[in-house]
Each structure stands twice: as structure tokens, then as C-alpha cells.
Amino acid sequence: MPGPKKLDPSSSPRALLGAELRYARERAGMTQEALGAPLFVSGAFIGQLEAGTRRMQREYAVKLDEILGTAGFFGRNCDAATKSKYPDHFAAAAEAEAIATAIKEYAPQLIPGLLQTRAYARAVFYAYQPTATDDVIDQLVEARLERAKLLSDPTTPLFWGVLDEATLRRQVGDTTVMAKALGHVADLMRRRRIIVQVLPFHAGAHAAMGGGLKLMSFSDAPPLAYLQGAGSGQLLDDPASVSQHELAYDLLGADALSPRESLALIEQLAEDYDHETQQP
Structure with missing residues (x-):
């Protein structure tokens, strides 16, 4: 043989x-x-x-x-x-994400990478690495946009995001960048490619105050949870730990606006940013 x-x-x-x-x-x-x-x-x-x-x-x-x-x-x-084009702390999560059948993500500060536009991603990376060369930033942006191609398939993976209201109101780049970034999220929602809920400020304390959370499910393997911090990340496979974070995500969804209310808020803020752009 x-x-x-x-x-x-x-x-x-x-x-x-x-x-x-x-x-x-x-x-x-x-x-x-x-x-x-x-x-x-x-x-x-x-x-x-x-x-x-x-x-x-x-x-x-x-x-x-x-x-x-x-x-x-x-x-x-x-x-x-x-071998990976992603940072060590995120490489395993990015590669698991690529074969996941469902991705649930809580984003406390930034629009999730899978939903970012080119200009938004560039502004994020310049903020992370203000002295980096354009070539370095270009490589980081292209890697992020390559990840986003996961959503090119009309149905798989299922993406369900809970975005803290801060992700909508924190201006990344200029107002044009924000208007187009939020418009892109709204377009994906209107095309029913993604589900997004906004966790409003008035929800107060919530189950994921510690930072970002990503849950990934697979057709032939147990689910994983990924906890993200500043320049760090932890991929968890312990069933008890994953279940705990699944509960946290469910609680976030319960505290968040409905998808319809969230879409209305996202589109309103996109219009607001666009209006600011047009002011003399």
C-alpha cells in the first residue's frame, strides 16, 4: 500500500x-x-x-x-x-474560522474583521502600527479582506454578530470611511447574508464585559470559543468553557436590539456620517 x-x-x-x-x-x-x-x-x-x-x-x-x-x-x-499569514495569537482561530459552518461574534470596539471594508481595515491597522510602512499595512489589509471572502458564499457560514454600540459610534478613519463601513454592514444585513444585533449603551453591564468573543461551530468537530484581547487571543475547546461562553453570547443577544431595530440604527448612523462628510 x-x-x-x-x-x-x-x-x-x-x-x-x-x-x-x-x-x-x-x-x-x-x-x-x-x-x-x-x-x-x-x-x-x-x-x-x-x-x-x-x-x-x-x-x-x-x-x-x-x-x-x-x-x-x-x-x-x-x-x-x-505556516500562517496571521499573527501567532490569531492564526489558529482564523484557520478554524475558514472551515466553520457557523460563526457568532461579539465585537466590543471595532466592526468584526469579516465585515470590514478596505478603508476601515486600513485605518484600523494604521492605528495599531502607526510607524509601519505602506507595504506592511497593505499585506495586513489584504489578509483581512481575504478572510472576508468567506461571506462570498450565499449561505455558509452562518454569521451572527452582536456589535456594541461603541463599534458604530467610534469613528475609525474619517466620516466617509465610517459611512461606507456601516453601509456595507447594512447591505449584508439587507441581503440576509448576516444577522447583526446592536448592544445599546443603555443595556448597561453585560455578560461579555471582558472583551471580544467568537464562537465557531463545525460539521464534524466540537465547537470552539476564541477570546480576543489587545495583541493576544486564546482558543478554547474545553466543553465546559465553550458552554459558558455560549451562554454569555445568548445573554448578549437577549440584551441587544432586534435585528430590525439594529438595521435601522446602523443605517441612521451611516446617514449621519454621510451628512457630516458633505458639510462644508
């Missing part, structure tokens, strides 16, 4: 690596739980590696080669599967 082929980094390295792991595990007659035990990880973690929702770290790759007798395959190809 021919051995597994070397990964092509230009295709989907993580997905291919996961498929090879599933093949090798089943060939060895092992369950996910049995394979996870010597690595001190759960069977669910092995399932996430196989589904491509988790990165395979080198320490795991080497151990898997030993257990499954794969002659160094995972160790050799691990680097290809972990």
Missing part, C-alpha cells in the same frame, strides 16, 4: 494533514480516545486535529509518528500545516 503523499502547502495543509491522521489512526485500529491518551489530550482534541480545526504542534507530530508508525510523516509536514 503506498504511503501518504507529502503535503502541498498551496492547497489546504491542515486539512490534508488531518485526513492523513484519521487514515493512519484507523489503519492502526485506534479510537480517538486511545490515540489521545499517550499525548495527554482528549479524544475530542484528536478529532479536531483530524477535522483541521486544530493546529498540529511539532511535539504532537513527533509523538504521533512514533505511535502510528508513520515514518516521520507528521514531523516532516507539520511546518507546512502551521
